[in-house]
Amino acid sequence: MTVAEQLRPGTPADAVDGVTPRFVAEPTTGAACAAVLAAAAVARHATVIRGGGTKMGWGRPVEAVDLAVSTTGLGDLLVHRDGDLTATVGAGVPLSRLNTTLAARGQWLPVDSAFAATSVGGMLATNDSGPLRHRFGTPRDLLIGITLALTDGRVVKAGGTVVKNVAGYDLGKLVTGSYGALAAIVDATFKLLPLPHASATLRAVYNDPAALAADAVALAAGQLEPLAFDIRASGTPEGPRWSLFVRFASSPAAVSFQIDAARALLRGDTTALRDGMEARAWAEQVALPWDGEGVVMRCSWLPSRLADVLALLDTMGEGGEVVLAGRVATGSGLVRLTGPDAPIAAAIARARAASSPVGHVVLVRGSRALRAQVDVWGAAPSTPAVALKRALDPAGILNAGRGPI
Amino acid sequence: MDERIVRELRALCGASAVLDEPVQLLTYECDALPHLRQTPAVVVLPASAEQVQAVVRVCAREGLPFVARGHGTGLSGGALPVPGGVVISLARLNRVLEIDIPNRLVTVEPGVTNLEITRQVAPAGYYYAPDPSSQQVCSIGGNVAENSGGAHCLKYGFTVHHVLEVEAVLPDGSLARIGSRLADEPGPDVLGLLVGSEGTLAVVTKVVVRILRRPETVQTLLAAYDSISAAGTAVSEIIAAGIVPAAVEMMDALAIKAAEAAVHPNFPPADTVLIVELDGPAPEVRELFAMVESICRRTGASTVEVAADEAHRLRIWKGRKAAFAAMGRVSPNYYVQDGVVPRTKLPEVLGRIRALSERSGLGIGNVFHAGDGNLHPLICYDESIPGQADLAEQVAGEILTYCVEAGGSITGEHGVGADKKGYMPRMFSDDDLDVFQQVRDAFDPQRLCNPGKVLPTPRLCGEVPGPYREHPVERAGLAERF
Numbered sequence: 001m002t003v004a005e006q007l008r009p010g011t012p013a014d015a016v017d018g019v020t021p022r023f024v025a026e027p028t029t030g031a032a033c034a035a036v037l038a039a040a041a042v043a044r045h046a047t048v049i050r051g052g053g054t055k056m057g058w059g060r061p062v063e064a065v066d067l068a069v070s071t072t073g074l075g076d077l078l079v080h081r082d083g084d085l086t087a088t089v090g091a092g093v094p095l096s097r098l099n100t101t102l103a104a105r106g107q108w109l110p111v112d113s114a115f116a117a118t119s120v121g122g123m124l125a126t127n128d129s130g131p132l133r134h135r136f137g138t139p140r141d142l143l144i145g146i147t148l149a150l151t152d153g154r155v156v157k158a159g160g161t162v163v164k165n166v167a168g169y170d171l172g173k174l175v176t177g178s179y180g181a182l183a184a185i186v187d188a189t190f191k192l193l194p195l196p197h198a199s200a201t202l203r204a205v206y207n208d209p210a211a212l213a214a215d216a217v218a219l220a221a222g223q224l225e226p227l228a229f230d231i232r233a234s235g236t237p238e239g240p241r242w243s244l245f246v247r248f249a250s251s252p253a254a255v256s257f258q259i260d261a262a263r264a265l266l267r268g269d270t271t272a273l274r275d276g277m278e279a280r281a282w283a284e285q286v287a288l289p290w291d292g293e294g295v296v297m298r299c300s301w302l303p304s305r306l307a308d309v310l311a312l313l314d315t316m317g318e319g320g321e322v323v324l325a326g327r328v329a330t331g332s333g334l335v336r337l338t339g340p341d342a343p344i345a346a347a348i349a350r351a352r353a354a355s356s357p358v359g360h361v362v363l364v365r366g367s368r369a370l371r372a373q374v375d376v377w378g379a380a381p382s383t384p385a386v387a388l389k390r391a392l393d394p395a396g397i398l399n400a401g402r403g404p405i
Numbered sequence: 406m407d408e409r410i411v412r413e414l415r416a417l418c419g420a421s422a423v424l425d426e427p428v429q430l431l432t433y434e435c436d437a438l439p440h441l442r443q444t445p446a447v448v449v450l451p452a453s454a455e456q457v458q459a460v461v462r463v464c465a466r467e468g469l470p471f472v473a474r475g476h477g478t479g480l481s482g483g484a485l486p487v488p489g490g491v492v493i494s495l496a497r498l499n500r501v502l503e504i505d506i507p508n509r510l511v512t513v514e515p516g517v518t519n520l521e522i523t524r525q526v527a528p529a530g531y532y533y534a535p536d537p538s539s540q541q542v543c544s545i546g547g548n549v550a551e552n553s554g555g556a557h558c559l560k561y562g563f564t565v566h567h568v569l570e571v572e573a574v575l576p577d578g579s580l581a582r583i584g585s586r587l588a589d590e591p592g593p594d595v596l597g598l599l600v601g602s603e604g605t606l607a608v609v610t611k612v613v614v615r616i617l618r619r620p621e622t623v624q625t626l627l628a629a630y631d632s633i634s635a636a637g638t639a640v641s642e643i644i645a646a647g648i649v650p651a652a653v654e655m656m657d658a659l660a661i662k663a664a665e666a667a668v669h670p671n672f673p674p675a676d677t678v679l680i681v682e683l684d685g686p687a688p689e690v691r692e693l694f695a696m697v698e699s700i701c702r703r704t705g706a707s708t709v710e711v712a713a714d715e716a717h718r719l720r721i722w723k724g725r726k727a728a729f730a731a732m733g734r735v736s737p738n739y740y741v742q743d744g745v746v747p748r749t750k751l752p753e754v755l756g757r758i759r760a761l762s763e764r765s766g767l768g769i770g771n772v773f774h775a776g777d778g779n780l781h782p783l784i785c786y787d788e789s790i791p792g793q794a795d796l797a798e799q800v801a802g803e804i805l806t807y808c809v810e811a812g813g814s815i816t817g818e819h820g821v822g823a824d825k826k827g828y829m830p831r832m833f834s835d836d837d838l839d840v841f842q843q844v845r846d847a848f849d850p851q852r853l854c855n856p857g858k859v860l861p862t863p864r865l866c867g868e869v870p871g872p873y874r875e876h877p878v879e880r881a882g883l884a885e886r887f
Contacts, residue, residue: 081747081749083645083748084747084748084778106647127589137562137566140597141562150840154840156836157833157834157837158841160812160813160832162745162813162817163778164563164774164777164778164779164818165816166601166818166819167829168833168859169598169601169841169844169845169859170598170601171844173565173594173596174593174597174598175593176594176597177592177594181593182593193649194647194648194649195647223618223619223621223686224686225620225686225689251689254686254688254692257686300587300588301587303507304507304508327588330588331587331588332588360587360589360591362589362591377591377592381592382583382595383579384581384583384606384847384848387847387848388593388844388847391847392840392843403591404592405592
């Protein structure tokens with residue numbers, strides 16, 4: 001099949017940030033994907049890689065898209081080597097389908113995305129993660145091999161299928177968080193973990209953010225080993241509420257012991273959550289920043305500055321809703337703000353001020369107007385990142401200017 | 406080396422920081438892979454990032470190749486000098502700059518040893534997780550270059566999982582911050598690329614690492630088996646039970662014999678010993694450890710020795726960590742190999758290695774990280790017997806072939822360096838290698854930063870991979886290696 005034969009006209013269902021691409025390709029092999037990219041590079045076509053389509057509105061506003069390359073056709077490959085605790089999956093495989101397959105053999109890829117339809121490729125390209133990163137890190141930490149389709153028409157691989165391997169440059173890590181701006185991910189290989197035998201979560205509620213911050217310090221200083229350790233702050237016109245969520249997963253006896261030990265340590269008002277209640281609480285926590293209206297920004301902080309971060313949130317409301325769902329020990333979270341764009345732009349500017357306790361403030365979700373007004377990424381790419389972009393995408397066709405590179 | 410350049414380097418870094426007397430240069434001829442040797446033109450020991458920048462700028466201007474060197478403990482010739490080139494030793498950049506316990510961060514210069522980080526934070530109850538066997542002497546800068554692992558990386562990961570940010574001098578002499586101590590810096594993971602790049606992309610001058618809270622409990626057992634396959638079954642069952650041990654190590658009879666001769670860990674006489682360590686909160690460790698113990702007995706362990714106290718545990722680890730050096734007690738020469746196979750292929754590949762040992766007549770000791778399939782075959786030979794060194798080299802290459810055929814890798818933690826670059830085409834296609842070169846050129850368009858490492862160079866006709874042997878053309882003085 002020639003490259004032209006692989007293309008079909010774009011439809012509104014293929015939209016990238018509300019813009020319908022002129023053409024769509026749905027390659028079913030890495031070679032076909034690379035051939036499409038090579039043709040696009042020659043023609044200087046603005047090209048966006050599209051996985052599950054769950055984050056197409058992220059990044060700088062898009063003016064025009066010539067070509068969307070959908071990875072849906074790269075969604076059949078799924079090799080689970082359960083004895084080796086590894087799996088190789090096509091970029092188009094939804095994360096949820098991967099984990100359903102792995103669970104049949106008692107294993108998982110411990111990444112909790114807020115987006116049910118997210119593809120493995122999209123998860124990697126955005127380094128998507130949730131509360132489980134407390135124990136397992138982000139997808140980059142679980143990735144052991146990758147196959148990439150490049151804009152020069154070649155398909156290359158890096159890493160392999162073994163969990164320990166230092167041969168060659170780790171191109172898998174390089175494309176993690178690149179938002180499809182360097183190459184298209186064809187498939188990826190991950191190390192897996194056994195599913196825990198038992199799990200329970202302690203929720204602690206506070207009326208005072210200083211008490212929460214003190215409890216967070218106490219828990220971190222101890223030797224309990226949570227699977228997840230999250231904070232929620234939800235400020236509404238009725239008043240703010242703060243909670244900690246501490247999840248333990250291990251053998252049943254060890255879980256019970258740690259829940260009791262954590263309860264003894266925490267001064268907040270605690271409730272133990274198990275089974276369906278626990279699952280619902282975490283699903284809600286993961287979805288919290290995204291459910292409902294509003295602008296979503298990502299930010300990071302040094303864990304010791306948690307109290308200052310909560311104080312900063314207090315200044316951001318301007319009468320609207322302010323919600324934070326984040327990782328206590330990692331020092332990262334998503335903030336949702338409701339209200340008109342102008343005060344939100346001012347709030348983002350305050351978060352980016354030199355004296356602010358948070359850094360790496362990224363405007364993730366917002367109207368096109370707001371994303372045009374505010375610097376979405378908040379920083380220029382580093383010198384090496386720019387050089388790598390030039391090396392791997394010399395025609396500069398990938399990602400249609402959405403950033404971050 | 407042009408005397409003008411040496412004078413300039415002395416002016417930049419101080420007279421005592423520039424070595425160019427042949428006897429001074431001897432120390433820098435090789436790293437811990439002594440059969441690859443090359444005398445550098447000059448060695449510079451800068452004492453600050455600014456001095457490293459100044460030296461790299463001179464190299465860039467003059468087109469001089471340069472090689473960064475930590476404490477020289479690398480096992481793949483990654484710090485092998487380049488003829489006519491500069492060695493930049495980071496030994497004087499050895500300060501611990503900041504210890505931030507509340508945020509679990511330690512900032513160090515690259516010449517600080519791996520173990521020094523743990524020493525500094527141990528009083529507060531913390532440690533630095535990656536623990537290569539050389540951790541008492543190896544530098545953190547070298548760990549970053551090699552993405553060093555260690556016995557406990559099964560549970561805790563490698564250097565790349567514990568380094569958050571580095572400051573590095575790029576090959577044009579500019580200083581860059583790569584990565585961030587704050588999470589979620591937007592953009593591609595350049596730090597993930599840099600860690601493990603074997604000193605070919607930049608010279609690291611500062612490293613921010615994450616430290617971990619020391620686990621409440623550590624329990625270790627040593628189980629003796631009469632076959633590797635029985636020990637392998639135990640490992641499979643432990644993994645299948647959903648247990649992630651902190652470490653799972655195996656040693657075979659020859660390695661046990663060597664360790665006994667060297668450090669007397671008092672291992673039981675056995676065909677294979679299996680070491681399993683669990684750590685974490687006490688009730689969890691207690692429960693899972695009982696499961697591991699019962700798996701070991703069920704799979705036919707003749708003895709199961711549980712470390713009764715910390716001294717006992719350290720004695721077991723001393724036996725394991727000394728195994729490489731101990732080979733010197735049982736063989737005049739030995740060659741340490743570092744290959745990886747998928748864990749389930751361990752019995753098959755070890756069987757092939759045993760058959761190879763019998764066929765070649767060379768003893769091969771096996772020490773390996775059984776949890777992640779990382780093999781360290783120790784090939785014994787006697788240089789004084791004509792032909793044995795060459796045979797050992799062939800055997801080492803054959804073992805790597807087995808690893809690649811089993812779906813594994815030519816190196817799990819020692820790096821490609823100068824030693825294994827000839828094997829890279831066995832794992833990677835020409836296109837893969839070409840793109841690696843493109844990525845490298847993005848950092849180092851002049852190709853001056855640790856050239857001749859990692860990627861295969863067009864080889865002299867007749868050159869074979871493996872330990873360095875002088876090529877007849879070189880012997881005749883007609884060619885030299887670059």
